[in-house]
Amino acid sequence: MSAPARLEVRERILEGTSRAICVSGVRHTSLTEIARESACSRATIYRHFPGGRDELLDALVDFEHRRFFVRLAQAVESATTLEEVVERGLMVAHRALIELEVLQIVLREQPELLEPTLVRASQPTLRLIADFLTPYLEAHGVLDEATRAAHADYLARMVLSYISAPGRFDLTDPDQVRELVRCELLAGLQVHAA
Amino acid sequence: MSAGSDTSAASTRERVVAATLRCLAAHGLRHTTVDDVAIEAGISRATLYRAFPGGRDTIVAAVVDAELEQLTSTIERAVAGSDDVRGALVSAISAAAVWLTANEAIATLMFDEPAVLLTHLEFERMDRTLAIAGSRLARLLSRHLDPETAGRVGEWVTRLVVSYLLFPSDEIDLCDPAGAGILVDRHVLAALDALHAPVAG
Numbered sequence: 001m002s003a004p005a006r007l008e009v010r011e012r013i014l015e016g017t018s019r020a021i022c023v024s025g026v027r028h029t030s031l032t033e034i035a036r037e038s039a040c041s042r043a044t045i046y047r048h049f050p051g052g053r054d055e056l057l058d059a060l061v062d063f064e065h066r067r068f069f070v071r072l073a074q075a076v077e078s079a080t081t082l083e084e085v086v087e088r089g090l091m092v093a094h095r096a097l098i099e100l101e102v103l104q105i106v107l108r109e110q111p112e113l114l115e116p117t118l119v120r121a122s123q124p125t126l127r128l129i130a131d132f133l134t135p136y137l138e139a140h141g142v143l144d145e146a147t148r149a150a151h152a153d154y155l156a157r158m159v160l161s162y163i164s165a166p167g168r169f170d171l172t173d174p175d176q177v178r179e180l181v182r183c184e185l186l187a188g189l190q191v192h193a194a
Numbered sequence: 195m196s197a198g199s200d201t202s203a204a205s206t207r208e209r210v211v212a213a214t215l216r217c218l219a220a221h222g223l224r225h226t227t228v229d230d231v232a233i234e235a236g237i238s239r240a241t242l243y244r245a246f247p248g249g250r251d252t253i254v255a256a257v258v259d260a261e262l263e264q265l266t267s268t269i270e271r272a273v274a275g276s277d278d279v280r281g282a283l284v285s286a287i288s289a290a291a292v293w294l295t296a297n298e299a300i301a302t303l304m305f306d307e308p309a310v311l312l313t314h315l316e317f318e319r320m321d322r323t324l325a326i327a328g329s330r331l332a333r334l335l336s337r338h339l340d341p342e343t344a345g346r347v348g349e350w351v352t353r354l355v356v357s358y359l360l361f362p363s364d365e366i367d368l369c370d371p372a373g374a375g376i377l378v379d380r381h382v383l384a385a386l387d388a389l390h391a392p393v394a395g
Contacts, residue, residue, distance in 0.1 A: 107317055107318070111309065111313045112309045112313075114309070114312075114313075114316075115308060115309035115312065118308070118309070118312050118316065119308050119312075122360065122361065123361055126361055150365065150380075153363065153365070154377075154380075154381060157353075157354075157357040157358075157361065158353065158357075160357070161353045161356070161357055162353075164316045164317050164320060165316065165317060165318070165320035165321045165323075165324060166321070167320075167321055167324040167325070167328070167349050167353075168324075168328075168345070168346065168349055182388055183385040183388045183389050184346075184350055184381070184385055187381065187384040187385035187387065187388035188380045188381040188384045188385070190384060190388070
């Protein structure tokens with residue numbers, strides 16, 4: 001099988017697993033259901049995930065994690081200002097997390113499944129968000145590179161914190177999001193803005 | 195029940211909490227059993243269960259409560275001497291960071307069983323953590339800030355401390371008051387100004 005085709009099958013299995021979990025829950029999802037949902041034979045699933053259920057679930061968490069941030073980047077890439085990209089990013093990410101049914105099920109049933117990914121991917125995710133925001137900070141007038149890096153790091157930390165736990169803010173309310181971004185997230189930038 | 199047995203019940207609970215912390219620091223949560231705790235505390239299983247009829251889960255809950263009290267009183271002491279909001283915030287943040295970093299049970303859990311802590315620091319349970327820690331901090335800040343602002347800042351400072359605990363930074367060390375000062379000056383004080391400034395446009 002060619003590399004792209006192999007990747008395609010792998011993704012199909014992961015997407016099928018996600019759907020099966022939404023129907024039956026993590027513990028009760030059977031190989032038969034995964035095979036049906038992904039339109040693959042059981043043998044194919046075994047071939048792609050020789051480590052069995054544990055390997056498949058681990059790969060699923062990674063897959064959903066990556067897919068989430070790719071979609072988030074797509075959703076905000078048309079934003080033109082720093083305020084806009086952060087505001088829209090918070091709202092889109094928060095809504096997407098709530099609507100990510102498979103995540104909610106895993107959180108409820110077996111949150112320890114998230115452990116490897118949270119540990120392995122959190123630092124890179126922080127980096128990813130910081131890198132994504134850096135050009136917007138430059139356009140915002142933060143010209144000094146060290147200052148820009150410090151603000152990108154801070155913003156990434158806060159974005160990650162708020163999208164997973166919004167606390168006192170209602171991230172579905174645009175006015176509250178604007179206020180949060182203006183104060184907690186971007187007020188420190190005022191001095192740098194032209 | 196006489197006053198004497200009240201005292202001894204309380205001291206059994208304290209001993210169990212202290213012993214559990216030592217077990218957690220040495221072996222983590224997964225590998226700490228009720229028997230381990232009883233041995234470490236130097237008491238019998240029966241005595242332990244009289245003090246904690248709910249068993250392991252209630253012991254762990256008592257440990258979390260006790261540690262939260264420790265952290266809170268550490269921060270309270272640190273904040274007590276400060277005479278403005280900047281001083282209070284810098285003291286609170288660095289005292290919390292020092293305490294959390296020095297806590298051996300937390301270090302072992304972060305290393306061996308991060309999910310135990312992470313599940314309280316992400317998603318819905320983090321909202322609860324934010325509410326509890328945030329309101330305690332808010333009380334300490336009430337001398338310098340109105341209640342609404344204190345609540346908001348308390349929650350925010352909790353996020354900062356948690357973020358730097360989970361993802362240590364090469365640039366900023368929150369245990370060092372100078373490091374905490376950078377964040378407070380750059381972000382928190384700027385936002386307090388922005389909060390009270392008219393919204394532009």
